[in-house]
Amino acid sequence: MGRDGPAIEAEGLRKRYGDLVALDGVDLAVPAGTVCAVLGVNGAGKSTLVRILTTLLRADAGTARVAGFDVRRQADRARAHLGLVGQHAAVDEILGGRQNLVLFGRLHHLSPARAAARADELLDRFDLSAAADRPVATWSGGMRRRLDLAAALIVDPPVLFLDEPTTGLDPRARSDVWDAVRALVDAGATVLLTTQYLEEADRLADTVRVLDHGRVTAAGTPEELKSTLGGDRIDVVLHHPDDLAAAETAVTAATGVAPTVDRAALRLSVPVTDRVAALAAVLRAVDAAGLRAGDVAVRRPTLDEVFLHLTDVRTEVPA
Amino acid sequence: MTVLPREARWAVADTATLTGRTLAHWARRPGEVLVGLLFPVLLLLMFGYLFGGAMAVPGDADYREFLLPGMVAMTMLFGVETTYTAVAVDTARGVTDRFRSLPMSRAAVVTGRALADLLHSAAALAVVLGCGVLIGWQPHRGPLRALAAVALLLLLRFAMIWLGVYLALLLRRPETVAALQILVWPLGFASNAFVAPSTMPGWLAAVAAWNPLSATVAAARDLFGNPGWGADSWPAEHAVALAVAWPLLLVAVFLPLSVLRWQRLGR
Structure with a gap:
């Protein structure tokens, strides 16, 4: 870690695309070793936030640090400390699973032997060894997601970003991803995940941020948010x-x-x-x-009710 | 001798890794590679034997001798579709974003692509030229000039890499390659590759004469010692110079545009 302090920090992040305000001043501080869930509907600004924090996108204003490194001025150092699981399973479909992990390991500048050994470890850990040499195009959605997650873990990054990691997965595959995330946090990682599923935030997160129209409209532990609805x-x-x-x-x-x-x-x-x-x-x-x-x-109220309550206040036409 | 700075070493290593990735694709899908290599051969045989009898070539020259440089240059032009598809698929599937989130060399993403595409095109070139020899084509002006012709053909392909990268980063949709094909084919045929520009209507003749493809084709015919249409216009008289200048101009335009597009992925 670059220095003591939150593993993920953001101050006043703003981003607009033409007339559309994607982020309207987002502050964030995620303590090391915790899971923060960013909850919001489609278009709330979740992916924009993740893309800025993972150095993929430049904010119009505001600053952000990952593992203590400024995502803009120290982008390469930040990249060396973060893992990203984006919305698509961003893996090479023509290659096999092992080839994918070796490829990304080499691009992390591991030696060929180290990259190969690491690939085998991760395949084993995510229960993908049996299919390791089959082209990923033939894999199920859940397997691809696990490979995607494995690819993000090649160098054991201290900070992990998961952008809607379980969208489109069946319940079994979703629970596999949840188990993997819990194991990572137990091993000391800091995780920021975005989700549309309240249950996911409830199960995994230490803290929740509700993002609505590019603003954080509520923040706290799942229990705290539920109690805001009054008993x-x-x-x-x-x-x-x-x-x-x-x-x-x-x-x-x-x-x-x-x-x-x-x-x-x-x-x-x-x-x-x-x-x-x-x-x-x-x-x-x-x-x-x-x-x-x-x-x-x-x-007790569910997070769904909290979420609907919070977003109803600002939305005239319910979806 | 000082060691290369870390960035440069990584750029070289990452380029090799990404070129190796494409080679691994070929090993995974040999059928696709084979079809890609044989398609120009099919065109060569089709034009050579089906249309060949109906085509009048200046003098008493053999049509297939005349045809081959045009066909290989077309293959280089069509390479833009290969580059486009590869980059667009990576960008659409999030693989490009994964690369951008890694502490790897930014330049290697494209140099790895370029190296792999040039290897593929060099192989295609070797196959078509080899088949050409089988049907009676040959270079007549010695190995050095033949190599120069090959170099000019690959230079055209190199220019197509940057056009392909630029368009892929601009459009980001692999399926748009169909639209690209519709644009590339007329560009390929509005040239001196198969027929003399002087037989075309005035405006089309001008397009064909100035077509970058025509410059490479005329230069290759000249350097291979194969029959051509003769130098009946300024661009035809300066074919070799234009075969160098056109691709360099295309690179000078589309390389910076590609870099700009790449940077805009982050805005």
Whole structure:
């Protein structure tokens, strides 16, 4: 590491493409050895942020350091300390997996013997040895992603950037990538990942930044973000769609707050402060209205709700 | 003797690594390479035996003697598609970005490409010339002039590398190569490669006479000692000089433009 301090730092990053403001003053500090998830919808500026931090793109204003090295003035040193997994599996499809890793190892200026040994280690670690010599074009999406990840780890970079690492993967492949990320962090790496999946941020991240229209609109641990929505929620799930209107009235009367209604799931959801009293009141009201509930539950808000809340405030037309 | 600075050593090593990557592609897909090498041979045989009888060549010269330099020069011109596709695929798939995120030499990304493409074209050249010999073509003015002709052909290919890199970084879409083909073919035929420019309508004759391809073709015919159309215009009279000047001019234009485009990937 270049010096003590956060592994990833950014101050006032701005970037515009013509009239489109991609980043509108982003500050960031990710302590070494932690995972930071940057959460946002398509077009929020996530990839632009990653491209600037990985030296691929020059910011219009602001500064950024990776492992203590300025991404603009010390780009080569920063590059030697970072690994990038971009949105595409950026590997050579004609070559085999081993050839790919040796190629990228050589471009990191490892000796031929060292590059070959490192390729074998990584193939083994990501469970790709069996397919190592088949052309990557014949591999599954999950295998390519793992190869992509392996390629980013050739020199054991202390800082790793993952741009939507699990987009388009099936649940099994996604969980493989999550395991790999956890193992890296356990080994001391710092990870910044972008994602559209709240669950991913919830599972992996120590801290979350919500990016919306190029600005960080919320920052904190997943738990902190959830508590910004004000405590717990009560869910009431019905059997019949006909009961929704009556249930809405009953729940509103019991809690004093109009619930959000998910018509497809036949679920009403309402934020509450005193969970026990509120639960009793809701149960009584539902019973008194003669409704049959399939399920009634008290729970913490999900990151989805936090995210929708945060982005709704700024977005007039919901997607 | 001082050792090269680190950047220069890396540039050389990275160029070798990336050239090796393309060689590994050929080893993986020999069929593709073979088709690429045999396509000009197919054209040569098609033109030589199908159209050859109908083509009038000045004097009593053999059409196939006349045809071969035109055909190899066309092959060099078509090389722009090879370069374009390779660079566009890497850029579209994110491989170029991966290179840019590595602590490797920036220049090597293109010099590695250039070296591999020149090797490929040199092989294509050898195959076509070899087949030419089989059907009765030969150089008549000695090995040095023949080598000079080969050098001029490869110089044209070198210019096409920069045109290909520039267009690929500009358009970034591998499938656009189809549009490129549509542009390259007329450019290839609006030349002295197959017919005399003097038989074309006035404006097309001027295009054909000044076509960079025509300069290389006329110069190669001259240096190989093969029959040509004769020097009936200023560009035809100065074919060898133009065969050097045109590619250098193209490089002088498209090399800086390519560098600019490369830098704009980061803006």
